[in-house]
Amino acid sequence: MPTPFRKMHGAGNDFVILDARQTPLPISEAGARWLADRNRGVGADQIIRLENAPDGDVFMRILNPDGSEAGACGNATRCVARILFEETGSETGVIQTISGLLPARVSAPGLIEIDMGPARLGWQEVPLAHEADTLHLDLSEGAVSDPAACSMGNPHATFFVDDPWALPLDVIGPRLEHAAIFPDRANIGFAQIVSPEHIRLRVWERGAGLTLACGSGACATLVNAHRRGLTGRRAAVELPGGTLTITWREDGHVLMEGPTALSFMGELDAALLDA
Numbered sequence: 504m505p506t507p508f509r510k511m512h513g514a515g516n517d518f519v520i521l522d523a524r525q526t527p528l529p530i531s532e533a534g535a536r537w538l539a540d541r542n543r544g545v546g547a548d549q550i551i552r553l554e555n556a557p558d559g560d561v562f563m564r565i566l567n568p569d570g571s572e573a574g575a576c577g578n579a580t581r582c583v584a585r586i587l588f589e590e591t592g593s594e595t596g597v598i599q600t601i602s603g604l605l606p607a608r609v610s611a612p613g614l615i616e617i618d619m620g621p622a623r624l625g626w627q628e629v630p631l632a633h634e635a636d637t638l639h640l641d642l643s644e645g646a647v648s649d650p651a652a653c654s655m656g657n658p659h660a661t662f663f664v665d666d667p668w669a670l671p672l673d674v675i676g677p678r679l680e681h682a683a684i685f686p687d688r689a690n691i692g693f694a695q696i697v698s699p700e701h702i703r704l705r706v707w708e709r710g711a712g713l714t715l716a717c718g719s720g721a722c723a724t725l726v727n728a729h730r731r732g733l734t735g736r737r738a739a740v741e742l743p744g745g746t747l748t749i750t751w752r753e754d755g756h757v758l759m760e761g762p763t764a765l766s767f768m769g770e771l772d773a774a775l776l777d778a
């Protein structure tokens with residue numbers, strides 16, 4: 504049964520997007536692994552499945568290449584918003600995830616802004632394995648130490664470093680992702696503060712590894728940087744794949760603005776998704 508898919512990316516963070524609003528598309532862990540595989544499948548950082556939304560305009564299910572489900576994916580949320588806007592002819596909408604309702608709008612030509620919801624700062628919200636000060640975690644690996652942590656609906660830890668490019672992220676990334684303090688694992692950001700309005704960031708993503716961009720990671724990094732007094736409430740977050748503009752509003756919500764792109768459309772055998 505040929506099933507259409509979209510291959511999209513936001514600042515180089517790439518996705519296979521399937522539409523299950525008309526017909527169920529069960530995806531097993533093996534199916535997600537196959538689909539995300541850059542040699543045997545289509546290849547992607549995450550698999551996104553569109554579903555009918557009980558409250559929003561569309562529900563997005565977020566699966567990592569290892570089959571784990573995530574509570575947030577900022578870059579994919581912009582891509583889903585673009586699909587929604589093309590379908591409705593509107594420039595606003597609400598995307599629903601397991602973490603809540605995310606208002607979306609076209610903020611400028613070629614740019615979409617998502618209200619990613621509130622940053623969650625409590626240790627149980629990240630979550631952490633035990634009570635701790637989320638502004639300064641007692642965690643180190645190699646040359647990095649003392650991260651801040653928060654949740655954007657998914658767990659993030661941010662290390663502030665001199666140069667994210669001078670670190671062996673392929674070595675320290677997985678060790679930190681699986682650190683005992685993170686019972687659900689965590690996405691790990693390595694951030695250089697260039698100025699109070701400019702951050703350079705690389706992210707080792709939970710369940711995915713190094714990606715060219717991480718939208719929720721950019722949000723968590725700005726929040727953690729402001730909490731540390733290192734930036735204002737708004738900054739350009741420069742990732743390897745592109746730059747996102749992040750604002751931490753006084754009401755606690757985090758706005759993320761950035762680009763989207765449709766790389767290609769394709770068809771696949773849905774039976775392979777649930778093998």
Ligand SMILES: N[C@H](CCC[C@H](N)C(=O)O)C(=O)O
Pocket residue numbers: 516548549565567572573574575576577578579657658690708709710711716717718719720
């Ligand atoms: N790996 C993340 C999900 C994708 C996040 C990222 N692609 C984004 O744009 O926010 C997690 O397991 O929480």
